[in-house]
Amino acid sequence: MRYICYGKTRKQTDCDGQTGYTAHILDGIIDKLVRQIFERMKAIPKSEIVNARYREKMEERKKLLRSIRADYTKAADELDMLKAEVIKALRGESTFSKELLGSMVSEAEAKCAELQKQFEDAQAAYEEGQAVLHSLEEQYDNVISWADLYDTASLEAKKMIVNCLIRRVEVYRDYKLHIDFNIDFTQFSLGLDIVEIAA
Numbered sequence: 001m002r003y004i005c006y007g008k009t010r011k012q013t014d015c016d017g018q019t020g021y022t023a024h025i026l027d028g029i030i031d032k033l034v035r036q037i038f039e040r041m042k043a044i045p046k047s048e049i050v051n052a053r054y055r056e057k058m059e060e061r062k063k064l065l066r067s068i069r070a071d072y073t074k075a076a077d078e079l080d081m082l083k084a085e086v087i088k089a090l091r092g093e094s095t096f097s098k099e100l101l102g103s104m105v106s107e108a109e110a111k112c113a114e115l116q117k118q119f120e121d122a123q124a125a126y127e128e129g130q131a132v133l134h135s136l137e138e139q140y141d142n143v144i145s146w147a148d149l150y151d152t153a154s155l156e157a158k159k160m161i162v163n164c165l166i167r168r169v170e171v172y173r174d175y176k177l178h179i180d181f182n183i184d185f186t187q188f189s190l191g192l193d194i195v196e197i198a199a
Contacts, residue, residue: 003171017173029175034162037185038147046140058133061126068122072115079108139183 001023005015082105088094089101146161153161170178 005171017171021171021175025175026171029177030162030166030169031158033179034150034165037165038143038150041140041143042147044140046137054133058126058129061122061129065119065122065126068115068119072112072119075108075112075115079105079112082108143183 002020003023003026004020005013005017082101085094085096086098086101086105089096089098094101142164146164150158150161165182166179167182168180172178
């Protein structure tokens with residue numbers, strides 16, 4: 001059985017690849033690649049999914065969030081004090097002029113608004129990081145469950161598992177492959193060079 005390059009046989013593409021590829025050779029390369037991915041994934045404890053660099057990034061985001069929250073609280077307190085002083089000025093009990101207090105209140109309000117925006121951005125970045133972590137853990141669980149099934153699965157089930165892992169395979173002369181995955185394996189620090197493995 002052979003896989004045929006539809007584009008080349010119909011003269012729709014201009015490539016230097018072969019017109020056909022022996023199915024069992026190509027399937028064997030993909031099978032070997034999938035097994036290597038599963039071996040490497042099983043070697044990574046779930047607790048180590050978040051590598052040191054990722055943990056550091058999340059700690060930075062958390063620190064930034066705390067820092068901006070503290071700055072905002074301080075600026076909001078100052079704004080409240082200025083507003084209280086404005087009330088005193090209206091009663092004639094303040095040593096500050098209404099104009100000076102008015103400009104100070106405007107500046108404080110602008111500072112609070114800016115810090116509020118920075119806080120919202122920092123909060124969104126932190127939540128995005130948490131979502132990435134959740135997604136990684138979910139992908140890890142999926143890959144490990146597929147790995148457990150793969151060896152004993154039927155050919156059709158293996159094809160479904162491979163289909164979940166791989167979005168697209170481009171085959172070049174001498175069975176060199178370019179593979180687009182549905183999962184970003186670089187996030188798992190596998191050190192996977194797909195072209196070397198597949199070749």
